[in-house]
Amino acid sequence: MSSHARRINLAASAVAMVTAAVLALSTTPASASGTYSGLAYIAGAGTYTDDWGDEGITDTTHNINSNATCVWQQILWADGYLPSIAQIDGVFGTATATATANWQRHFMGAASADGSAGKNTWGNADNRLYYISGSETSGLLVVAYNGRSHDFTLGRGEDGKYRFGDGTGNWWYAGYNYRTCSF
Template sequence: MSRYRGRIKLGAGVMGAMTAALLVASTSPAVASGTYSGRAYLWGNGNADTYYADWDDEGLLGRSKHASSNATCLWQRILWADGELASTSDIDGVFGDRTHNATVAWQKDENNRSSGHAGLLTDGGVGPQSFGWAYSMHLWKAGGSESVGQTLNLRYDGTHHDFDLRRIPDGTYEFVDGDGAWRKAGYDYRTCS
């Protein structure tokens, strides 16, 4: 093999390795770190010792990630409960500018309330950090069981409003929608009102 052809093969191998490294580096942090559960719904593992950490591995919500979904509806309900959205009519399951701006305000307020200990990014996106903080700081057990295969009833204790939600036996989370129906907090569809 000529030196020239050897350099081409070496160059192609280096370029392939660099491309693979770039693809890994450009993957979203939740996927790259392996922390996102990859499930279609907000989900908890049913472990009685750690149910309060159920949302530490949730997916991303934002203007370009699951922007029209029941998971966004649940997040908007959290923003409403904490006074960042003015009315339940703002809960439509669409992560637009209003929800983005309310999320930034919520992240700033949570950091201020915790004297900066929350360390939440104020980027307007929602992922394991914001979901996890909301769960661990504002949700409390209202009844049921933390055990696998059981229903756990929870209450979100917001600064302005409270609302009920539950983890059902399959581990998925449901919340009461504006029409009074229970809705699963899914990432890939929107049926909330």
């Protein structure tokens, strides 16, 4: 079986888990403004490949401890810039900043390598999302990030908020103002 076929099979098997987990989420944390979109969550609507171009900043001074940082660290891990899944802790420290700058050099060019995941960096990352199941116009949408080393699955609810699995079987909202993930 090809690597791509294995990724698709893995992602498809995660669909049932994502659907159940998203439906099981009944409460959300208090709102706080994101840096660009004004939302407290990684969010989107319509075509998922342009969802993240207005996301808030995650770096060593903004949203340092957050579930949004967990999602960013999953991207870095998926592309091989964080070598261990154990480094996904939701804390944007120096290792994450270095990995972010290296990711930016590779995907965006040296001039963009500031080590901060802002709207341009997030917007570049959402180009690597691919469709798994659901609807782009209403209801649950399941997508996966197509990393160079690994893929991982995300869900976008009817409310537009993204959710992610944290490796322990839990699914969390990708918020900027709290950290609940653990790998």
